[in-house]
Amino acid sequence: MLAMTGQGSFFGKVMSRGAQLAAKQIKENGGPEFVITIADHESGLVPPAVTGVRRLITQNKIKTLQTSYGAPSEAIIPLVQDNKVLTFNGGGSSPGQLSKDYLWMTRMLFAYDPTDGALTWLAKNQPNVKKLAVVGTNENGVEVWKEKAPRIWPQLSGGSIVATEIHDVGATDFAAVIARVKAAGADAVFTVSFGDDLGYMVKQFREANYEGPIVGIEFTDQAAKVAGATYDTYVFATDYFDVESKNPFTAQFVEAHIAEYGEPPEYYGSNYYEQVFVIWELMRRVIANGGDPQDSAQLQQALIDKPEFYSVYGGDEGTVGTMSFDLNDHSISKPMGVFGVKGGKPYLLAPIKKVSASDDPASALLG
């Protein structure tokens, strides 16, 4: 269930490509034939999402579902639970989707998970930065600008949050935000904004001669196109998908993607690609135990029995990356890092990890 039309149709396109490529590869290698049917939630609307998933369940008899976006994914939770449809979300993971039976995240919790690492990196590498401005939206990452950043930034740096700016999703003009951040005298900006907004924001900050670091939690090629050269001054922390990775699983994926679509995959597409492999792996495990691979309950049980899977994230030459689900809240642990950008392409600055609220946030920064 993806955003095939509307503002987010880019995401729908890359996610569906990822899933379809995986299905094709599995079939070509003698695996089962996955029939992928797509419903459109029109970039985040609830009624088409609910109707679409009902159609998938009753007309297309789906057993597993790949969903995206926050609001529509939350809205269909009762549906997938009642009908026992094993569901994965690799797009808009939100706290409201945590710990729900039959729903599993294959993406870090948006903004929440990488914030510790991002702010620790900022405090360590830019010790002069004390006064921090936080920019975000009301849609995603709310708990970060409301609660997490104000809580951990003083611990990490001894500084304070001097401005919290909220803008509309889809904004292209950040003049007012920038003016207020500058007026507050912020040494650096931490943003949990996402999508193209981020590109416009970074570009306009730089065009307004703002020289402090700008640290975010997302990177997309789309936003990089918006920001152009100014994106090279941007730093972000995320479970970034690295096209250059030597992980053999990743390398063949990138190659196949280029062969199929003429361009390398990106972050969101890769999540939906590896989800299909997770499902296939679950089916094989169920078959191996003499179970019914068409039974979602058995598939989920197989996941719970061993929540570790191969991943196109992490790994290195000769080693396939792995990821594992958290059985308590159904979230995922994937390798994360702080990245810089050069020539519009990200490069790793430092690996980071997820830490729980009771741990020292500074322990998120590895190495």
Place this chain on the structure above:
Amino acid sequence: MFSFQLFSQLLVSGIVIGSSYALLSVSFGVIYATTRIFHFAHAIAYTVASYASVTALAKAGLPLWLALMVGLVVAVALGILIELAAYRPMRRRGASTLALFLTSLGLTIAGSNLIQIVFGPENKPLPGFPMKTFAVGAVTFTNLHLLTVIVSWVCIFGVVVFLKKTKYGKATRAAQSNQQMAMAVGIEMDGVSLLVFMLGSVLVGVSALLFTLGGVASPNMGLSPILIGFIGVFLGDRERFRRSARRLRARSGYLVVRSVAEW
């Protein structure tokens, strides 16, 4: 706490964005005042202008200024096409304001989806503008901002002068104040309508290209600017577009209000 720096920065930003809003409103208003059509499909002219320039630059390899011209020409061609193929036959059959509005909405919905089908949902940048930042004290603005303000107001005053001084402009104004009377004195409504569609489409094209120089083209980019244009016309002058002086005053008021509100 009053910060003079913040206030002046917001005022400058307000003038920049207000100018582009004013241009959008005028581009929409000049069509609306004459034809009484809520030309929602203006959003498609906006989008198409950007995509045409992007394509001319990236695919045909034209220089930037020529690519921009291509964008304007395509926007005007689309405006003319919509008027001739959709609105004019309907007007001849005595279609209601609402029927024309829905036609326009239908064109917009079909158009933005077609653009997505043809160009894909990805962002398309229009690179090559030599961006520079100026600083006056702590207040900053870019050469694109400056260009936006200047071009917007040159276009707006151009329209006002055109309406006031030229033969065609006078015919348009006559048609705006009283269609029956204008027809009685021999003004061709069809000709005037075509004229305002060309005029409005040029202006919306300018507006779109100014935006795309600092951003990207995307299939749904035209929707929110056109809503701003709608509301601008509504706020600017509820009765008659021809009272341009009053409109301009209302605009300037709008700019100040906006800057203050954001501050």
Place this chain on the structure above:
Amino acid sequence: MDYLADVGITILIYIILGVSLNLLLGYAGQVSMAHAVFYGIGAYTAGLLTLPVLEAAEGAAARGVTSGLGWNWLPALLIAVAVPLVFAFIIAIPAVVSVTGEYLILLTLAFQVVVNQLMNSLTTVTGGPYGLTPIPPFSLFGHELSSPPQALGFFVVAALLAVFVTWRIGESPFGRLLKGIREDEIAVRALGKNTLIVKVTVFGVAAAIAGMAGALASYYYQFIAPGNYSLDLSIFVVAVVVLGGAGNLIGTILGAIVLGSLTPLLQNIAWIGSSNSIPWQGVIYGVGLVIIMRFRPQGILPEGLSPRWFKHAARSASAELTGAAPGSWSLGVDYPDSAETCASGDEGDEGEDVVRISGLARNFGGLRAVDGVDMALRRGRITALIGPNGAGKTTIFNMVTGELKPDSGQVWFRGTDVVGEKPHKLARFGIVRSFQDVRVFQQLSALENVAMAVPGQPGENLVRLGLQPRRTRRAERETRAKAHAYLDFVGMSEKADELVVNLSFGEQKLVAIARLLATEGDVLLLDEPTSGIDANSVNQVIDLILRLCRFGKTVCIVEHSVHVVDKLADHVYFLDHGAVIEEGTMKDLTSRPHLVEVYFGT
């Protein structure tokens, strides 16, 4: 099964939204682009009332989930109907007072965009972009009914209710007023009807019904998010109404079924349902809209047209309403059968000055259209205003009936200064007018034209329409009987059921006179009652006017025909450049050489 029920629910929601908007758009001609917002206000109201009460600590967890009041869905539904009503009043009052026609589109568009934006940004109330969840589902006797087939029943009931209510309103005297407002609001006001209240009321009703749909949808989806109430939906509902046929409720139902099943149908067609083709669905919807507007702008079922079975039902209903057989209608007043002159009727009785005008003046820009006019309209006498074009005659009518405010001067009606009163008030006092350009309601039948003018109809009040169905039905029978009688009086009873647009101009003038009489006004201001009609009809009109005057009406005419004035007028005012130059009988005036020269000519 679940899927089909779900599609059915979607269509039923469109039907409820469509019929309610049709009342506003099709009947009253008021285009609203904000219907989705009222739908949303209903949903948020219901959501906030029914969401469970959360402990503060629990609520503060996971991204500030909004706490509700924990109401049962049914009482919440009632409030969810009332709240949009209040919002509609707030927006409608300034909108319908100061804004007409196409600007209403802009205003409601702005309202739609702004409120939808607020749903996004007022996070503490609305839950922001993620909205409110989980709204408790429908329940009966402690059983939750959350599956689509179970919920379908509620929507069927709600849709039936909405269709019934809108049909009842649309076909009532109130609905007749709505159509009148759509056709010509000034003419409706001139009949003594307060169009403002009617417009605000219909705005409220449409919003309330939309609010009901919003509440029910929130119980079904158990989720409220701002994206559901966007401009796209408002546009879609307008498309449903226009596609089906504005002013036709059956058409709206068909429109909702066609458009509502479009997406599911396309999705289930293999080649177009595939992922790469999803944008094509938008193209088909958009192009379809354009084609329909181009080739069938009146919609599937235009107003007045219905499938046969429905027409049959409607006819038997209207027969029931009309009740009495032709011939038994009576005006309840005895107009004289014929009259040669008016004044001769009450000889010796000078009659009172019913209307006295003193020092009336009005400027248009620099032009003094009316410049200190004094005159008196006497009962039982026909007064004529004559003079060249632009002398200010019609402007005087406009000021006496309240359409225009004079700059200075008074209008005394039976001893009270009535300057500044609203047109409908003056019409109710008994000062009524006809228009030079007749201003009959073109798309209504002759009977409906006249029936609209009958004063004091209980069916024009929605509360009484709802609470006293029998009484209003009886009153409507009487109203129609009266209207028939008035049409009979002007010799138009044969054409009672014809649409006025199909009548000749002369016939339209007669309908306009019948309509004027039906107001039961005592002071009749007739603006060029015989212009533009054939000689035969002229004599008919002259005869009518004489009979009316003889009956005791106070008549004032503006006329250009010397012949007509000569036959009718007992007293003539000659106006030029906004001032009375001469007055007297026609004989007096024609004997004055300077008037003969400039006006009567040869």
